[in-house]
Amino acid sequence: MRLAILVLDGVFDTGLTALLDIFATANELAGTEGPASRTFDVKLVGIKTRVRTHLGFSIAVEPLTSVRRPDWIVVPALNAKQPERIVETLARPDVREVISHLRKWHGKGIQIAAACVGTFLLAEAGILDNGEATTTWSLAPFFRQSYPAVKLNDSRMVVASHRVATAGAMMGHIDLAFWLVRQASPELATLVARFMLIDKRSSQGQYIIxxxxxxxxxxxxxxxxxxxxxxxxxxxxxxxxxxxxxxxxxxxxxxxxxxxxxxxxxxxxxxxxxxxxxxxxxxxxxxxxxxxxxxxxxxxxxxxxxxxxxxxxxxxxxxx
Known part of the structure; x- marks a missing residue:
């Protein structure tokens, strides 16, 4: 499975590393570490050649145009936890450019996944309209008011609809990664979960305040x-x-x-x-x-x- 993880300045560090660690562990446990045969071929892609995470780490990424057509584009969260910060983030030129790309990719049939605040980029691109989705529960009221055409179910941890998968708050990156691993191999997903001591969670409901x-x-x-x-x-x-x-x-x-x-x-x-x-x-x-x-x-x-x-x-x- 070819995965392109779309990384922008201010990316939520834990979300990005959770995705990378789970896919790397899946490759290791599957015994397919070689580039030609590994289960998950993961690329970090972006608008720039280097991005800076929210905690200040610098990461090299590949240009969007250089990446072979992926099976999934995965959008981790940007570090914006309040509605006003979401509005500011969505107005950034690099974010607007990515939103335009997401719209085009989805139109070409490429599957797209996002977790936490990353779901707002998908909603802005219009690719969640008339389909079901979830997002970080704490921003659900703002999401509903901003995107009334989306059928939001914020109690769900992962929702798949119309070639798009969305996941819930912050550590929902883990649930999204495991969902993607299960698409390749349910048995491998179970093995990875046991090695990493992570439970399968179907709902955010018990965490909502x-x-x-x-x-x-x-x-x-x-x-x-x-x-x-x-x-x-x-x-x-x-x-x-x-x-x-x-x-x-x-x-x-x-x-x-x-x-x-x-x-x-x-x-x-x-x-x-x-x-x-x-x-x-x-x-x-x-x-x-x-x-x-x-x-x-x-x-x-x-x-x-x-x-x-x-x-x-x-x-x-x-x-x-």
Whole structure:
């Protein structure tokens, strides 16, 4: 598999090295280290012949025009963690040039992958329109507002759609690399994961901080505070809207636009977050259920397992 990793100034160091280390380990474990036969033929490419990473390391890269047609172009994240920094980064001349290339490459049938903030370059190029994608969960509200034509599912770790693969926040570079290795050989991917002590993760859901996302919008932030105060009581859209002095439809539309989910689904997120915390502290499941508005502990057990992929016993081990 020929991979061209597109490297720009300010690249997120850990993301880039995670990609390189996983592909190198896969080649080593496959016993195909020779250039002519290795499983993954990886090239670093860019607009310049040298780039500087976010931490200041200088890296030599090959010109885009000199690289043989790859099977995948992989875009690691640039180090921009806030919306205003994303806007500044996307306006850079070298980034605009790369976005133009991405659009052309995708039009020629080349497959493209990106992780974390790298997904914003793909969205800017328009190649995510009308398809599913994921991105770093902390920037999901900004992503939704910026690219409404993209079907964003920020709970997913890796999403493949229309010859494009996207991955989630920061360490999602690892998940993207393993996804690419699995495309070549599921058995090799399992072997690499065991050697590198890395688990397969299908969801970012357990890492999302609901109140962080809520603060992207004043009304949603107020709804988040109301929801936390009423976890033990239960959810009512009409009661929430009345308490916030807005119409129920307005609250529904705003939470869906900002969070990509209904007010009830967000209320459930807060229930799960609170229950997870209390279980980890050692509270019995009956007390926890009452605290988050469930009369039947079995219902809460099912919700935790479905949302987090772990049961009460596993969550208790989080106390370490």
């Amino acid at each position: 609901p109140d962080y996302l809520a603060h992207a919008d004043p009304l949603v932030a107020r709804f988040e505070r109301w929801a936390r105060d009423n976890l033990a009581v239960g959810f009512s859209l009409q009661e929430a809207a009345r308490a916030l002095s807005v119409g129920a439809r307005t609250l529904q539309r705003r939470t869906e636009a900002v969070l990509g989910k209904s007010p009830l689904a967000f209320f459930q997120d807060l229930r799960v977050e609170r229950a997870q915390h209390l279980v980890a502290l050692g509270y019995d499941i009956e007390t926890v259920s009452s605290e988050v508005g469930y009369a039947d502990p079995a219902t809460l057990r099912t919700l935790l397992r479905r949302r987090l992929g772990r049961g009460v016993r596993e969550l208790r081990s989080d106390r370490g």
